[in-house]
Amino acid sequence: MSPSVSVDDTGWFVSRTDADAHIPRIYCFAHAGGDSRSFLAWQDELGDEAELVAVCPPGRAHRAREPRPTLAEFAQGAAAAIAVGGSGTEHGPPVYLFGHSLGSLVAFETARRLRELPALRRLFVSGVSAPSLAPSQRVCDLAALEGREFAEALRFFEGLPPEVLAHEDLLDLLLPGVIADFRMAAGYRYRPAPPLTVGVTLIAGRDDAYLDADKLALWDRECVTSPACHWVDGGHFHFRDKGPSAVIDLLLAAVRTDQHIEVI
Incomplete structure (x- = not known):
């Protein structure tokens, strides 16, 4: 692990050691077999406008000796750790969730469990069909x-x-x-629930053989406001194929918009 990052006290999160506790946090959930810590490489492009936080479930990385959770247990544990990590307070930092593929599904279920958290601003899901199809x-x-x-x-x-x-x-x-x-x-077993009131952004690679417009359309049922859908260059792992700039631009745009609204 790089000396510039550290594990928080709960064991759930890895981020910069010198991270500002008050800037927006983007919690990242990895695809199947992936390591969420790899997303921390994007931090330089985000600068000090937002803090990337890798979400590390039991059974992986520094938690390898812990029993692996079900998807519901993963989401519940992550949600609980986010809520007590400062964002559950009145003046806690804004929270954004980003997931790719399997990580998107976990991020979605985490958002469901955080629906009462005022700090939750937006859910970003990449490379995944609507949850009802999973x-x-x-x-x-x-x-x-x-x-x-x-x-x-x-x-x-x-x-x-x-x-x-x-x-x-x-x-x-x-x-x-x-x-x-x-x-x-x-x-995973999908269960109907009230739609999310938080904004949702869908990100899909134009050459992703696993996705099409019909599979994304059913996301409408999960949101009070229709999600913003962005097709980007590349395949299922578009951020590897073409680099992460398209995703980072979407993350930064959301953070900047929210910060502007709060200032006003």
Whole structure:
């Protein structure tokens, strides 16, 4: 771990050691098999306008010895930690949630659990269909596989680079975590609930084979106000294909708009 970042007291969050406690916080949830700490590399482009916070669930990274949660347990734990992390107070920093793929689904369920939190400003979801469609049959089928068969089927989701697929030792190291995350996704059970009053932004890669407009349209049912939908260049991992600038621009635009409204 870089010396410039640290784990908070709850173990849930990793962010800059010298982070300003009062600036807006963007809590980041990673895709299946991903490490949310990788999003901290975007911090330089955000400057001091917002603080990126990696959300680290039990069973991963520095929490590897803890039992892995279900998706609902992950969302509940993250929501509770966010609420007591300063943002639950009257003058706490504004809260934004950003997730990609499986992380988007967790971020959505976290937002549901934070619907009474005044500091919650916006939910950003990337690379995911509407929650009512989850889990897809493809995800369930993939979650039932093991080893090399799983790795080959994962190609559809662009989950592992070709050089990793060709390296047996790397596969042995990485696959258990990815498989566990897909089984978490396969175990998700959507439950209808009142729509979110907070704003929602959808981000989708134009070349994402897993997404289309129909799969995104059902997000309308989850929001009081129709979500803003942004198609960006790239595939499922558009921020890898074309860089994160398109996502960062959307994050900064939301933060700046909210800050302007608060000043007025």
